[in-house]
Amino acid sequence: MKIILIIACVVAGPVAFAQKISVKGQLVDSVQSPLPSATVLILNVKDSSLVNFGLTNQTGEFEVKNLTRQEYLFKVSYVGYSTITISFSASANEGVANLGIIQMRPEVKQLGEVVVEAERAPVVVKRDTIEFNATSFKTKDNAVVEDLLKKLPGIEVDNDGTIRAQGEQVQRVTVDGKTFFGNDPKLATRNLPADAIDKVQVFDKKSDQATFTGIDDGQKEKTINLSLKEEKRNAAFGTLQGGYGTDERFQLRASLNRFKKDQQISFLGMGNNVNDRGFGIDDYMSFTGGATRMAGGGRMRLEFNSDNQSGIPLNFGGRINGIMTNYAGGMNVNQSFSAKSDLNASYFYNQLEHDLNQTTERINYRANGDLRYHQNSKQLNTNVNHRVNLTLDQKLDSMNSIKFTNSFTYNESDANESSIGENYDSKSELENETDRESYAQGATSNLASSLLWRHKFSKKGRTLSSTLQFGVSRSDRDGTQSSTTQFYGAQPETLSLMQENLQRTEYFSYGVTINYTEPLGGRKYIEGNYSFRQNNNDVDRQVFDLISGESIFNNALSNQYTSAYQYHRGGVNFRVSRSNYNLVVGAGLQQTYLDGELKLLDAVITKSYQNFLPVMRFNYDFSNSKHFELEYETSVQEPTIQQLQPVVDNSDPLNLSVGNPNLRPAYEHNWRINFGTFNPMTFVSFFAVLETSYTRNAITTAQNFNEQQQRISQPVNVKDSREAFCDVSLSFPIEKIGSRVSVSANAQQVIAASVVDEVESDIAQTTIGGRVRYDYRYKDIFDLGLSTNISRQNTDYDFNEQANQSYVNQTYFAEANVSFAKHYQMSSSFEYLVYTSETTGETQSIPFLNASFSRFILKAKTGEIRLSVNNILDQKLGISQTADINFYQKQQANSLGRYFMVSFIYALNRQLNPMGMRPRGGMIRIMR
Incomplete structure (x- = not known):
């Protein structure tokens, strides 16, 4: 880290170290009370x-430092x-100009509006909201x-667009408080221009019910609100971009926005x-098997409560x-018809084609000898998706309002995959191998609707609300697979499969929630609530063996299942x-009934669960900034329908999975402490x-191996699991060299069985990491950003100490932008990824270098011609590493290589800033 800071200081250029002075004093009113x-x-x-500039503190005192020695106003x-x-000015022998007590007199004459330009604070904490001034982060x-988000302290953005704020994943991004294309944060963060943003506000969005009643129900989403600049709120703005490059690479993008007072x-x-x-791309990942098939590079994780047989290798970076x-x-519309009626509607379409070649190396740790698995696979997957969202918020009168929310998605996908897999024992002798091909296609439709009615009584604080919920989905999927599996050892055997499968899944749910709040006086309230929900599932999976041109029904692999969760x-x-604190204490009792029928097995699953669910929430404001x-x-995590079905999935003959009808719900206690302060x-x-x-x-998922060394995964209950996570971040400026430093550290430990x-x-897994970012402007x-992100993970297994794993993942990143000769700009970024297994001594590093050169044209620099070179070092390999409950896995895959591209970018509405310059500060409006 010292090296990074030294480089930053060198690159930052000469800094004047002339003698500095400060000015201080105290501001009071006409009766000597502090302001x-x-x-x-x-x-x-x-x-x-x-x-x-500076601000007075609670006693009216102020001090502004780092002023060169001269006369000021x-x-x-x-x-x-x-x-x-x-x-004022400081004398030759003084380092401080003390203005003493400054007394302000009440204004007695009515004046017009006075506008004073001033640099605003980069970060402001307002109760539960952290607000960043966008113009402070170039x-x-x-x-x-x-x-822009990548520059903000406490916020991290992965290369796939996933956002984390203060250690939590951001689930929603709004624009001026309004929904933007449903609940997909990337549609806002990757398509709206940064120079349209005035403020970035980070907070926990409460549910509509909690917002209405004032009783925190615990349902909240980490949310970012993008507050637009004033001139953008009644204007058209956006960006048009087109580019073409080597290897027939192309990139087209359009973002057009027309905002008015009552319309977006x-x-x-x-x-x-x-x-x-x-x-x-959640719908695509759901169809193709999720991130297991999208594998990238490797933050290691432990998968304790997933029905995914192999865990999810996260993509490091x-x-x-x-x-x-x-x-x-697509298109998004926010329309305010009146002060009582608001409408949000959006439609979005996307089409994806994904070509992936991947190699997997996995070590399955076992008490009686490890098993090594090797696989080469090729995939070609396509996906077409339609999304429609519609929300109407209507105030019927001063006492009643309704909110009608609808979401509809339709998804078509097909997936082609071929793979060769092999298992070796601890002596490197081949145990089995398989060669398989599979194809699957399908369509899924989902509709979710809710109607929220809210009523306020004449007595302040007394409310009644009710939510009706309705959901329906249908999925049709069919596919074929063929495989040849050879088993070696004492009893050699060859198993050939050629099958086709059809699956239809129907889901229907409905429910109601009722909440009543009653004021008790003294700003105390009591709330009663009741909810009912019914979920019905109907699954029909049919598998046929293709033998001598005939289709023969396979009863063991087929499944017809109905279930009702109530x-x-x-x-x-x-x-x-109270004005500076809130306290909520409560409890609930939940009764759950499950009635299921396995028709082909002539079996019935009947379950009944009862759980007591206490809750407590407390928040305290020491000040507006602390x-x-x-x-x-x-909470209760109940088994899914898939986890309860005792039906074998043989889509991978060497890695089978089966459900468990004897699963019980998991009961979880969660504690969370959060503290934030800004000076x-x-x-x-x-x-x-x-x-x-x-x-x-x-x-958790049990892993068992049969005599032929086939891995069989099954969800099971274990006694308990424990997890602890801590994340701290500190950000501070270095004014003498125009810089800002952000430091964060995190630690996590998971202990389970x-x-x-x-x-x-x-099994115990401990991860310790940290991130440092240095920004100079x-x-x-010229602006420069340097950052490093390092994490180390240790995984310890009681059943086999030799299986213990230790990994270190490192990311080093640098980016710089230089503007010169009024119309030119150069940008470059360098990312260096290092993956180290301290257990095996293996280290692999991947450098990514990008650069671009731009020439701005047209009036107010609205046009940009850009020449860019991506992946200059031509790194075509992607890496992932995964530590799961009993195995270590490493995957390598093809990646996008080097290409050159020429692009033209046109920025709309730049004419509102005719000099083409970024504002140096905000506007403080003082009305008198």
Whole structure:
């Protein structure tokens, strides 16, 4: 880290170390009472331009540092008081200009609006909201919001667009508080221009029910709101981009927005074959088997409660392996018909084609000898998706309102895969091998609707609300597979399969939730709630063996299953609300019934679960910029229908999976402590979060091997599991060299049980990591960003100490932008990924280097011609590493190589800033 900071200081250029002075004093009113939170301005005597600024503290005192020795103007304005301007300078022998006590007089004459330009604080904490001033974090011209988020302290953005704020994944991004293309954050962050954003606000969005009643129900989403600049709120703006390069690479993008007072209309369009996605691909991943088939590079993880037989190898750095071509487009509309009626509607279409070649090396750790697995696979998958969202929020009168929410998706996919897999014993002798091909196609449709009715009584604080929910989905999928599997050892055997399968799944659900709140006086409230939900499933899977041209029904692999889950839950919450703290204490009782029928097996599954669910939430505001939060809640994780079905899935003959009808629900306790503070005088921010959980009857995946060394995965209950996570981040400026440093550290430990060959044993996984980012900015000419992210993970197995694993993943990143000769810009980025297995001594590193050169044309620099070189070092390999309950896995896959591209970018509405310059500061409006 020292090396990075030294490089940063060198690159930052010469810094003047002339003797500095400070100015300080105290601001009071006519009765000598202090005036806090006033903005004091230090201006140049010659032209009254802003030199520096500061804020008064709670006692009215201020101090502005790092001023060169010369004469200045001191200016302060405060609502309701006359503006004061004072000329000052420090004598030759003094380092401080003390203005003493400055008394402000009430304003007695009505004045018009006064606009004072001032640099705003980079970060402000407002109760539960962290607000970043976008103009304090420079991005290159024609950057998107994602580029801006990468600059903000406490926020991390993976290369796949996943956003984490203060250690939590961001689930929703809104624009001026309104929904933008449903719930896909990438559609906003990867398509809206960064220079349209005034503020970035990070907070936990509460449910509509909690917002209405004021009783926290624990349902919240980590949310980012993008507050637009004032001039963008009544204008058309956006970006058009087209590029073509070597190897027939192309990239097209359009983002057009027309915002007015009561209307927001946005259009997005894109197409490329350079692995650049501006949207989420959850439907595609769901069809193709998820991230197991999208594997990238390797943050290691432990998979305790997934029905995925092999865990999910996360992509370290978030890169997509393989070659992906995508086309997409859609429209989003927010319309306010009146003060009582708001409508949000959106439609989005996307088409993906993914070509992936992958090699997998896996070590299955066992007490009686490890098993090594090797696989080569090729995939070609396509996906077409339609999404429609519609929300109507209507106030019927002063006492009643309704909110009608609808979401519809339709997805068509097909997947082709071929693979060769081999298993070797601890002596490197071949145990078995398989050669298989598979094809699957299908279509899925989903509709989810809810109607929320809210009523306020004449007595303040008394409310009644009810939510009706309805959902229906249908999935039709068919496929074929053929495989030849050779088993060696004492009893050699060859197994050939040629099968076709058909599966139809229907899902139907409905429910109602009722909430009533009653004020008790003294800002105390009590809430009663009751909810009912019915989920019905109907699954029909038919497998046929193709023998001598005939289709023969395979009863053992087929499945016809119906189920009905019914939930009843009642609860009571008590709340105390004060100006600086809130307390919620409550409990609920949940009764669950499951009735299922396995028709082909002539078996019935009947379950009944009852759980007591206490909850407690407390938050305390020490000040407007210092906040503390403590939460405790309980939840139940019930087995899925797939986990309960005792039917074998043989899509991979060497890796079979089967359900478990004897599964019990997992009961989880969760604690969370969150603390955040920001100093408006020093611009130092600090955030910390601590989370811990304890799960009884935890659901994990048992791994058993038969005599032919086939791996059989099955979900089972274990006694318990424990998890603790901590994340802290600190950000501070270095004003002397125009820089900002952000430091974060995190630690996680998971302790649970693994089941291997029917033997249960403990497993512990500990991950410790940290991130450091250094940013330097010199006017609008040069900016530099340096960062490093390092994590180390240890996985310890009780059943076999020799299987213990230790990994270190490192990412080093540097980016720089230089603007020169008014119309030119150069940008470059370098990312260096290092994967190290301390257990095996193996280290692999991958460098990525990108560069671009731009020439701005047209009036106000609205046009840009860009020449870019991507992956200059031509690294065509992607890496992933995974540590799961009993195995270590490494995957390598094809990746996008080097290509050159020439692009033209046109920025709309740049004419509102005719000089083509980024604002140096914000506007503070003082009305008198």
